[in-house]
Amino acid sequence: MAHEKVVVRFPPSPTGYLHIGGARTALFNWLFARQKGGKFILRIEDTDRQRSTDEAAKAILESMEWLGLDWDEGPYFQSRRYDIYEDFIERLISKGQAYHCHCLPNELEQKRKEAMARGLKPKYDGKCRDMGLGPAPGSVVRLKAPLSGITQFHDLIKGSIRFDNEELDDLVLKRSDGSPTYHLAVVADDINLGITHIIRGDDHVNNTPRQILIYKAIGESLPQYAHVPMILGPDRARLSKRHGAMSVLAYRDMGYLPHTLINSLVRLGWSYGDQEKFTIEELINKFSLKNVGKSAGIFNTDKMLDLNARYIRETSNNILAELLTPFLKKSGFHNLDREIVTAVAGTLKMRSKTIREMAEGASFYFQERITYEKKADKKFLKPEILPLLEDITERLQKLPVFTKDVLEKTFVDFLEKNEIKLKKVAQPLRVALTGKTVSPGIFEIMEVLGKDKALDRISNAVVHIRAGK
RNA sequence: GGUCCCAUCGUCUAGGGGUAAGGAUAUCGGCCUCUCACGCCGAAGACACGGGUUCAAUUCCCGUUGGGACUACCA
Numbered sequence: 170m171a172h173e174k175v176v177v178r179f180p181p182s183p184t185g186y187l188h189i190g191g192a193r194t195a196l197f198n199w200l201f202a203r204q205k206g207g208k209f210i211l212r213i214e215d216t217d218r219q220r221s222t223d224e225a226a227k228a229i230l231e232s233m234e235w236l237g238l239d240w241d242e243g244p245y246f247q248s249r250r251y252d253i254y255e256d257f258i259e260r261l262i263s264k265g266q267a268y269h270c271h272c273l274p275n276e277l278e279q280k281r282k283e284a285m286a287r288g289l290k291p292k293y294d295g296k297c298r299d300m301g302l303g304p305a306p307g308s309v310v311r312l313k314a315p316l317s318g319i320t321q322f323h324d325l326i327k328g329s330i331r332f333d334n335e336e337l338d339d340l341v342l343k344r345s346d347g348s349p350t351y352h353l354a355v356v357a358d359d360i361n362l363g364i365t366h367i368i369r370g371d372d373h374v375n376n377t378p379r380q381i382l383i384y385k386a387i388g389e390s391l392p393q394y395a396h397v398p399m400i401l402g403p404d405r406a407r408l409s410k411r412h413g414a415m416s417v418l419a420y421r422d423m424g425y426l427p428h429t430l431i432n433s434l435v436r437l438g439w440s441y442g443d444q445e446k447f448t449i450e451e452l453i454n455k456f457s458l459k460n461v462g463k464s465a466g467i468f469n470t471d472k473m474l475d476l477n478a479r480y481i482r483e484t485s486n487n488i489l490a491e492l493l494t495p496f497l498k499k500s501g502f503h504n505l506d507r508e509i510v511t512a513v514a515g516t517l518k519m520r521s522k523t524i525r526e527m528a529e530g531a532s533f534y535f536q537e538r539i540t541y542e543k544k545a546d547k548k549f550l551k552p553e554i555l556p557l558l559e560d561i562t563e564r565l566q567k568l569p570v571f572t573k574d575v576l577e578k579t580f581v582d583f584l585e586k587n588e589i590k591l592k593k594v595a596q597p598l599r600v601a602l603t604g605k606t607v608s609p610g611i612f613e614i615m616e617v618l619g620k621d622k623a624l625d626r627i628s629n630a631v632v633h634i635r636a637g638k
Numbered sequence: 639g640g641u642c643c644c645a646u647c648g649u650c651u652a653g654g655g656g657u658a659a660g661g662a663u664a665u666c667g668g669c670c671u672c673u674c675a676c677g678c679c680g681a682a683g684a685c686a687c688g689g690g691u692u693c694a695a696u697u698c699c700c701g702u703u704g705g706g707a708c709u710a711c712c713a
Contacts, residue, residue: 180713181713182712182713184712184713214713215713216712216713217712217713219712220712220713221713274710274711277710277711278710281710285639288639288640289639289640290639290640290641290709291640291709292709309711324643327643327644330642330643331642332641332642333641336640336641336642336709337641338709340710341710341711342711343711344711345711346711348711350710350711350712350713351712351713352713354713355713370707371642371643371644371706371707372706372707372708373707373708373713374642374643374707374708375641375642375643375707375708375709376708376713377642378642396643398643398644398706399706399707401705401706403649405705405706406705406706407706407707433650436650436651436662437650437651438650438651440650440651440652441652442652442653442661443651443652443660443661443662444661444662445650445651445661445662445663462644462651463643463644463645464643464644464645464705464706465643465644465645465705465706465707466649466650466651467649467650468649468650469648469649469650469663469664471648471649471650471663471664472649472650472662472663472664473663474663475662475663475664476662476663478675478676482676519674519675519676520674520675520676521675522675530674580672590672591671591672592671592672592673593672594672595672595673596672596673598672599672599673605673605674606673606674607673607674607675608673608674609673609674609675610672610673611672611673612672
């Protein structure tokens, strides 16, 4: 007992993509398991055959993999474990803890409405509870729940929580089509898989006493519960599609690093003093349920953007090139030279908050023919800088090597001779080279572009200016 | 409606009977500068309200308000 091995699980239902709330729950479970040297099990809860899809299941696995949350067992699919539930239900029935119920859905719906109308609790009235009925077409199996008393448990995050059993009713365990309901399947599986700790969203707090009742009915000891506060949208409402991108994969596609998402998610609800950035190793060491807060939080990407920018800056150019390549391809740039992409990433990493942004900022490097932004053209490509452009062109042409340092020296001479500041030519040159007013430093750009391309672009600008636009 | 949970800057949070209530991000101002960023400096910004308990409450207790969740043959 004292040295019981920790076994936790993450049980998404494949009715949609993995959203950030689910991802955080998975992360907390994963961290807990890794820290305790325990087991992390992935279980797909697909007992709702109508709403579950294979694509969703695949997207969830892909999300988990992208985040680096590897599981030790599974994925188990509940739809393939019906014999376990069947057996479980039979045991409950034979123990007299569950019974067949012949009430019709519409009849129950009717009763519920009436009860609501009279201001009563809309719970099952227990009509079939003591009738000793057998199975029949269209019948269900219900738990014979206690009519009085209290059910309480100690939540690792929220402390002691108690419920009056009168609030609960005889919940359905087996549907009329023979499939298990959520509560039954969860408990049967958690027992079957030896789950010791259930870390889940606090939207399940109210489900907990129902599930505890099933544990008690079957005579099994309870796991430990830890209910993590929910993540809400900016309007403080439960997360949903209308809050925009909530899917883990969407963040990948927006150019976030998986580590950024992990770090942001863990800090939403959990804290470790004033520390904001954590490596995975640190998280595994430092995570604790004790430091998980009790109140719901709003998912705000401002802070995550900043974190992403920091992580990008810390990532090697090589890895950035690897991450950047798919985004460049999506922009239509193919036959990319790895060395160039690496250099490009190096010039952009200080000013990119996402990899997507980096790709956008990189496009001028790869375009055959750049186009000038209208305002940039008008403001900087003016006839009066023609002499300067011609002068610098001549100097650049003579250079045997085209590196940042050499370029810088060349410009120092050029500026001195002309008695001007870099400021005067930097912007026109930037526009000539990139078409834009915002870019990495002009020397780095020229080095990456190479002598031919750089000179080519400058001479194009000269022609463009002469043509009077 | 009933039940359960929650409440510190806009947001994420630290803290905790006596604090200048700390950090991060976002915002604004300044410096740096070839643009944009980065970096640095600075500003503004919070204990929901009302009662207790106490020499002293933002902190403990109760209530109010507000928010969230659950209340299915969904998970």
